Amino acid sequence: MSTAIADIHESPAESSVNYLNASHGIKSWLLTLDHKRIGLLYLGTITTMFLIGGVAAVLMRLNLIEPQGALVEPDTYNKLFSIHGIIMVFFFLVPSIPATLGNFLIPLMIGARDVAFPRLNLMSWYIFVTGCFFALYAVAAGGVDTGWTFYPPFSSSYSHTHVVAMALGIFIAGFSSILTGLNFIVTIHKMRAPGMTWFRLPLFIWAMYATSLIFVLGTPVIAVTILLLAAERLLHVGIFDPAIGGDPLLFQHLFWFYSHPAVYIMILPGMGIISELITAFSRKKIFGYSFVAFSSLAIAIISFVVWGHHMFVTGQSVYAGLVFSVLSFVVAIPSAVKVFNWTATLYKGSISYEAPMLYALGFIGLFTLGGLTGLFLASLATDVHLNGTYFIVAHFHYIMVGGAIMAYMGGLHYWWPKITGRMYPDLWARFAALVIFVGFNLTFFPQFVLGYLGMPRRYGVYPEEFQVLNVLSSAGASILAIGYVIPLVYFFWSWNYGPPAGPNPWGATGLEWTTASPPPTENFEHSVIVTEDAYNYPTADVTSE
Amino acid sequence: MAEHGAHGAHTEFTEHIVPLKVYVGVFLALLVGTALTTGVAYIDLGRWNTVAALAIAVVKMLLVVLFFMHVKYNPGLTRVIIIGAFFWLGIMICFSMADELTRSWEYNPASWTGTILPYVSRFLF
Amino acid sequence: MSETAVNEIAHHPNPTGFAHQFEDIDQQHEAGRLGMWIFLATEVLFFGGMFTSYTIYRALHLPSFVIGSHMLEVQFGATNTVVLICSSLTMALAIRSAQVGKSKSAIIFYLVLTMILGALFLGLKLRFEWYHDYVEHIVPGFGFVYRPEWGSAAPGVQMFMCFYFLMTGLHAIHMVVGLGILGVLVGMAARGRFTSQYYVPLEISGLYWHFVDIVWIFLFPLLYLIGGRYSAGG
Numbered sequence: 001m002s003t004a005i006a007d008i009h010e011s012p013a014e015s016s017v018n019y020l021n022a023s024h025g026i027k028s029w030l031l032t033l034d035h036k037r038i039g040l041l042y043l044g045t046i047t048t049m050f051l052i053g054g055v056a057a058v059l060m061r062l063n064l065i066e067p068q069g070a071l072v073e074p075d076t077y078n079k080l081f082s083i084h085g086i087i088m089v090f091f092f093l094v095p096s097i098p099a100t101l102g103n104f105l106i107p108l109m110i111g112a113r114d115v116a117f118p119r120l121n122l123m124s125w126y127i128f129v130t131g132c133f134f135a136l137y138a139v140a141a142g143g144v145d146t147g148w149t150f151y152p153p154f155s156s157s158y159s160h161t162h163v164v165a166m167a168l169g170i171f172i173a174g175f176s177s178i179l180t181g182l183n184f185i186v187t188i189h190k191m192r193a194p195g196m197t198w199f200r201l202p203l204f205i206w207a208m209y210a211t212s213l214i215f216v217l218g219t220p221v222i223a224v225t226i227l228l229l230a231a232e233r234l235l236h237v238g239i240f241d242p243a244i245g246g247d248p249l250l251f252q253h254l255f256w257f258y259s260h261p262a263v264y265i266m267i268l269p270g271m272g273i274i275s276e277l278i279t280a281f282s283r284k285k286i287f288g289y290s291f292v293a294f295s296s297l298a299i300a301i302i303s304f305v306v307w308g309h310h311m312f313v314t315g316q317s318v319y320a321g322l323v324f325s326v327l328s329f330v331v332a333i334p335s336a337v338k339v340f341n342w343t344a345t346l347y348k349g350s351i352s353y354e355a356p357m358l359y360a361l362g363f364i365g366l367f368t369l370g371g372l373t374g375l376f377l378a379s380l381a382t383d384v385h386l387n388g389t390y391f392i393v394a395h396f397h398y399i400m401v402g403g404a405i406m407a408y409m410g411g412l413h414y415w416w417p418k419i420t421g422r423m424y425p426d427l428w429a430r431f432a433a434l435v436i437f438v439g440f441n442l443t444f445f446p447q448f449v450l451g452y453l454g455m456p457r458r459y460g461v462y463p464e465e466f467q468v469l470n471v472l473s474s475a476g477a478s479i480l481a482i483g484y485v486i487p488l489v490y491f492f493w494s495w496n497y498g499p500p501a502g503p504n505p506w507g508a509t510g511l512e513w514t515t516a517s518p519p520p521t522e523n524f525e526h527s528v529i530v531t532e533d534a535y536n537y538p539t540a541d542v543t544s545e
Numbered sequence: 546m547a548e549h550g551a552h553g554a555h556t557e558f559t560e561h562i563v564p565l566k567v568y569v570g571v572f573l574a575l576l577v578g579t580a581l582t583t584g585v586a587y588i589d590l591g592r593w594n595t596v597a598a599l600a601i602a603v604v605k606m607l608l609v610v611l612f613f614m615h616v617k618y619n620p621g622l623t624r625v626i627i628i629g630a631f632f633w634l635g636i637m638i639c640f641s642m643a644d645e646l647t648r649s650w651e652y653n654p655a656s657w658t659g660t661i662l663p664y665v666s667r668f669l670f
Numbered sequence: 671m672s673e674t675a676v677n678e679i680a681h682h683p684n685p686t687g688f689a690h691q692f693e694d695i696d697q698q699h700e701a702g703r704l705g706m707w708i709f710l711a712t713e714v715l716f717f718g719g720m721f722t723s724y725t726i727y728r729a730l731h732l733p734s735f736v737i738g739s740h741m742l743e744v745q746f747g748a749t750n751t752v753v754l755i756c757s758s759l760t761m762a763l764a765i766r767s768a769q770v771g772k773s774k775s776a777i778i779f780y781l782v783l784t785m786i787l788g789a790l791f792l793g794l795k796l797r798f799e800w801y802h803d804y805v806e807h808i809v810p811g812f813g814f815v816y817r818p819e820w821g822s823a824a825p826g827v828q829m830f831m832c833f834y835f836l837m838t839g840l841h842a843i844h845m846v847v848g849l850g851i852l853g854v855l856v857g858m859a860a861r862g863r864f865t866s867q868y869y870v871p872l873e874i875s876g877l878y879w880h881f882v883d884i885v886w887i888f889l890f891p892l893l894y895l896i897g898g899r900y901s902a903g904g
Contacts, residue, residue, distance in 0.1 A: 626704075
């Protein structure tokens with residue numbers, strides 16, 4: 001599929017009727033069945049939740065400027081980190097890439113008109129918004145102080161905060177993600193265009209498929225666990241209650257059975273995006289396509305047998321700990337495979353450094369660092385020292401922010417012209433990417449050191465000798481915040497004032513780039529037939545543009 | 546229509562109409578299973594009561610799944626999904642039990658055989 | 671070639687109920703069934719959380735579970751099992767009626783019969799089991815009273831009853847949802863929506879209904895028949 005031909009025949013007039021202007025009015029958005037509009041509805045919702053979770057983070061980091069807590073009382077600090085974690089995990093990271101970019105891109109990338117169940121898709125969004133309302137009600141009514149992990153017996157018996165409301169919000173939002181995952185699996189199985197065999201799929205689709213497997217297998221477990229916790233809290237008796245022979249650790253088993261795979265829900269789509277970005281901006285076929293594809297599935301599967309590494313020091317038996325520790329080392333292997341393959345793809349590629357590529361390169365470095373520090377935690381002996389400290393906080397932020405969010409930003413930038421038909425200002429975008437990179441490292445690298453030196457997590461106060469590192473971290477957080485605000489501004493600006501982008505401004509491969517920007521409602525003007533493999537860039541680096 | 550190759554074989558979900566007598570036969574078998582499981586409970590088989598009850602339940606489930614839910618006539622992806630779901634449930638049960646049942650094991654690195662073997666042999670025999 | 675493909679599809683009109691994102695009605699059928707099976711897989715894990723917890727506590731507190739199980743009345747459990755099995759048959763017959771092109775009143779007849787059996791299940795449960803348990807003070811959280819004959823196993827008995835109500839309660843909620851779905855199907859059938867070409871909603875609702883039956887097939891022995899009933903007074 002030569003992109004040059006598509007450019008010649010595509011005139012601005014042809015893309016004048018697209019999914020954005022095909023119908024007008026708020027009802028046409030709130031009752032839409034178009035996966036692209038639903039993706040945008042989600043984009044608005046999760047961006048809002050991100051900002052709210054970000055406010056909690058800002059307050060936390062401001063408080064930690066001083067050893068005795070500069071801003072809030074300890075009880076309030078408990079609520080801040082709980083709200084930050086809950087909102088960022090359940091209401092931002094888990095849905096982020098799947099519900100926005102996944103919804104928008106999956107039908108386009110496989111050559112379909114829409115997802116398998118468009119009405120279910122819209123219902124998923126409404127369910128998600130309902131969950132957000134429950135959560136925000138809980139926040140406004142005073143928040144929760146249990147941590148995002150809700151461990152009983154504190155959450156079931158002793159906390160005086162709005163646990164049930166928040167738990168219901170998470171339950172409802174989880175249900176939304178189950179339906180989204182279900183929709184994606186059926187779509188990918190049943191609605192691929194003729195010629196789009198499994199091994200011609202873009203790797204983003206493989207990543208989304210693996211993510212959807214986790215959605216449908218893991219989320220129901222946390223759903224039922226949260227219901228059990230809420231029941232115990234309301235009835236003052238339940239299955240985690242030691243007074244009737246219950247084991248609080250059982251909650252942890254059930255909770256982490258989902259929540260560990262959940263962290264892979266958060267990173268796998270990002271990895272899928274990185275595969276797209278690295279190939280597009282090295283203008284090169286991915287190295288080891290089937291390895292990358294299968295590693296996504298391997299990560300999804302193995303992620304389900306490592307959850308006990310969150311419980312090494314909470315009372316789990318040493319023998320179970322041994323098993324989980326070994327398996328936690330194993331789960332690192334497919335992730336490493338991906339990093340090797342991306343790096344090999346870069347080798348002898350024709351690399352350009354637009355904003356999406358800056359995010360992708362940042363991802364590779366930061367994800368690798370975050371992933372390697374996970375091995376410290378997978379090892380039982382070192383975990384005893386590091387568990388409950390800032391080392392863990394740094395580890396997961398490297399992966400979730402340095403990894404997942406950077407991939408999300410890279411993906412937003414890469415597909416923005418497709419979604420909106422407009423280009424954002426590239427210089428500002430590259431600047432923001434660098435600001436984010438610097439701000440991020442300044443925020444979280446000191447936290448590795450703090451954790452190793454023994455500063456516990458979830459504390460609003462700390463010994464004097466940790467102040468310098470904490471202040472550095474807080475300074476980094478303010479830079480990071482600026483870094484996130486800049487794209488917010490220019491994305492809004494570009495919506496109305498950005499220069500129009502053609503169907504394929506990056507000269508990338510992939511079915512989504514063969515249709516207009518923005519696409520028409522039914523995605524493709526003509527029936528799609530696929531005859532080539534993915535990432536079919538010209539191998540000889542003859543093109544000098 | 547040749548283009549449907551990529552959609553998956555049409556034979557995957559055939560419009561197979563199950564004969565009435567198969568439905569009635571399965572129904573009667575399920576009733577027999579219920580009577581059996583109830584009746585066996587009144588006989589002292591020690592540990593095997595549980596095994597019998599679960600075995601009968603599994604057979605009843607298979608009857609419903611294969612015939613009422615047409616899985617016998619829908620090979621392929623459906624079976625993968627069913628097996629996958631139960632396999633994942635198995636992971637959850639086994640790994641959780643691995644912790645809950647080994648809490649009381651004494652940690653005695655000087656003698657691994659002394660620690661683990663008695664429990665292993667007691668479980669097996 | 672793509673042009674002829676589009677024309678071909680246009681010349682084979684699809685039945686009412688066809689959704690445009692699909693190529694044809696067959697793809698829609700397959701997608702619907704696949705979707706429902708995946709949903710049932712999620713339900714396996716959903717109930718599975720409780721089954722996991724049950725398995726662990728039963729292994730750790732078997733004597734308490736035996737006592738608790740003996741307090742349940744086998745005749746109601748067994749009767750309800752039979753009721754659900756009958757309802758699965760009637761549900762399968764409802765779908766079969768559509769498949770072989772029977773009149774809509776045949777479909778409605780079997781659907782209504784299924785609803786009656788489902789309602790019977792819930793009625794028996796509510797009136798003769800749960801209400802009875804409430805009066806006997808063995809509903810956790812609602813005036814649970816420890817009995818002296820339970821001895822030191824008493825807390826575990828309350829744990830067992832927690833599982834009994836949580837698991838049968840979750841199951842009952844699914845039954846209620848199922849009754850609602852059946853009601854919607856009756857309405858659709860009455861409007862003549864189901865033909866031998868298009869009965870996907872019936873089929874996938876049937877899958878759901880059978881699944882709820884299967885959950886009960888496991889709940890019955892696991893809750894009512896623990897430790898056998900051969901001891902005196904069991």
